[in-house]
Amino acid sequence: MKKEEVVEQGVHNYSAAEEYVWPADEKVMKKLEWFQDQKLALMMHWGPYSQLGIVESWALSDADAEWSRTGIDWEVSGEEFKKQYRDLNKTFNPIRFDPEQWADIAADAGMRYLIFTTKHHDGFCMWDTKYSDYKITAEDCPYHTGKYADICGHLFEAFRKKGIGIAAYFSKADWHVDNYWAKGYPRGDYMWRGPSYVPAEHPEEWANFVRFTENQIKELASSYGQIDIMWFDAGWVCKQSGQDIQLGKIIDEIRKWQPGMLCADRTVGGSYENYITPEQCVPDEPPGVPWESCITLGTSFSFAYEDEYKSPREVINLLVDIVAKGGNLAINVGPQPDGRLPKGAQNTLKGMGEWLRTYGNAIYETRACAPYKRGNIAFTKKRDTIYALEMFPDEKEPLPESIWIPYDGKVEDVTIMGSGEKAVFEKKNGGIMIHNLPTDFETPIARVYEMKI
Incomplete structure (x- = not known):
């Protein structure tokens, strides 16, 4: 049965296993075997929004305002609200960020690969991109003079030194770039997940957005060392706009210098969704294809103040359920705005590592x-x-x-x-x-x- 694309309160469903397309590239198939050996990933959603402890990005979408703007005492218009959200980059200063400490914690917890949000839907870039000024290294972001200002570069390198694989999360939607949420169209200021215009009716606008997206993806894949997986979110960019961003062409070119790199074009299906990605759930039966459940350690993907975290017992039970059905678990931890990992999350990660050091042979490479x-x-x-x-x-x-x-x-x-x-x-x-x-x-x-x- 084909699953319809559904995003409810920021949570996505996943592609139907029956429609999975096995890769024809032998190097991609070999990398898929590597992927299925890993079993456990640390996923991290982090950006300026962590300062407020709110859901990542979704508060910018007027169509999602009812659920995403709750719990914030901003008695202003929607436009003022969005401006204040976008200005969070001007106060984001994670001076206690230590990538090597994060890598140590991840390694001790038994993590085998990292999935890190290089850019979420809000468009804020956690690397020193040449194609946007809305980034961690821009002069209007106080952390641009920090020791580890190019966060992705330092983080990826620290994790690689621990033998941990790298997956670069990248949102195909960008709610900051002018060519996606462009002004002067009938939608006006009222925005939703998709572009503010009909791409088929404005091909030049769409072409500019596609070029921008291609440049950023290639930049990550060419300037930040070995990338094992490119993990693409926001499948609606193509599905609901009726247009393509030519992702297949981009990935084929990248694989010339990153041979075998996996592509998780989630919810889109086809030959560039190399594994499927259930979110906040576990399939009832083994899907029979490569898959990975992304599930939060706390109550949300982003950092939340006074959050409650799953215990080591809960996470290990979850991991075993997933691995027994042939999948991987990507357990998400939202870092604090100061750059540290929450103590509650660290305690659970430590407990997971203790169990895996004894019983990991029953999990990894199985x-x-x-x-x-x-x-x-x-x-x-x-x-x-x-x-x-x-x-x-x-x-x-x-x-x-x-x-x-x-x-x-x-x-x-x-x-x-x-x-x-x-x-x-x-x-x-x-x-x-x-x-x-x-x-x-x-x-x-x-x-x-x-x-x-």
């Missing part, structure tokens, strides 16, 4: 394995090993002394991960029964059984 997930038991596979992960979402749940694992394939031996003990097991009822499991300790996040086949 593939989906039937029966995928039954009740609280999930399965992954790596070469001649099946991992059965017995999950405990409730920390007060009593530990059973015995467990029946619903796997009916051949099993040579079973090891309890963490302790390294060999388990005594028997084939029973089309599965494996393990007895005499220890129950004299606090309920873990999971018990993991390594089954040699």
Whole structure:
């Protein structure tokens, strides 16, 4: 079934797996294997909007004002509101930003790749672009003299040094550039997600926007080292405008010097959506194609004051559910306006890393394995090993002394991960029964059984 493009309160749906197009380029296919090995990404939405703790970009869209402008005491007209939002660049000064510290935290948490917002829909650029003055390095932004002013450059390099892959998030919509939300058209000042004009009726305006977008994408891909993934948001730019930004041509050219680079043209489908991207949800069944769920660690993608963060137990349960269905988890953390990562988020990331250091072999480089997930038991596979992960979402749940694992394939031996003990097991009822499991300790996040086949 084809999924319609729906964006509700800033949250997107995702492309139908049945319409997925496998790449013909062998280097892209090889990179897809790399992608499916990684399993865990740190996603970050960061920009001037973090100063107010509001949702990123959407408050600029008059069509989305009802839900996106709540909680802000700005008793002004819509136009004044938008002006004040756009002027947030003049006070954005993240003087406590330390890219190497971020990279250390990510590595300790078990992250394998970074998805960073180089530019969200509001058009503010977190790199030293030559094609816009609305950027972190502009003279009207106080951080332009900062040690790490070209944020993307320093951040990408710090993460690469830790062996963490780089995905550059880029919004195809730009609500700051004149060629997208242009003045003097029938829409007037009332704006929405799409361009302020009909591109087919104003081809020169649209051509200027396409040229601007192409220049920025190529700039990121040519000036900031190896980019493993270009992650494109705002699929409506083409779908609802009825026009193309010629992304395929741009990516083909970039792949001449970034061979195999993945392209996540999310919600658009076709040969340049190399993997699908459910947002704030997990598919009920394994899609059978490469995929990645982007889910917030807190309550929103952007930083929110006094936010509440998921516990390590919640995130690991989420990760296992996703990996068992063949996907990756991109867990989003919104940095503070001063450049630090929130303490609550850091605590969860630390707990995730502690668990993954013991049980990561059951997660990384694995593939989906039937029966995928039954009740609280999930399965992954790596070469001649099946991992059965017995999950405990409730920390007060009593530990059973015995467990029946619903796997009916051949099993040579079973090891309890963490302790390294060999388990005594028997084939029973089309599965494996393990007895005499220890129950004299606090309920873990999971018990993991390594089954040699």
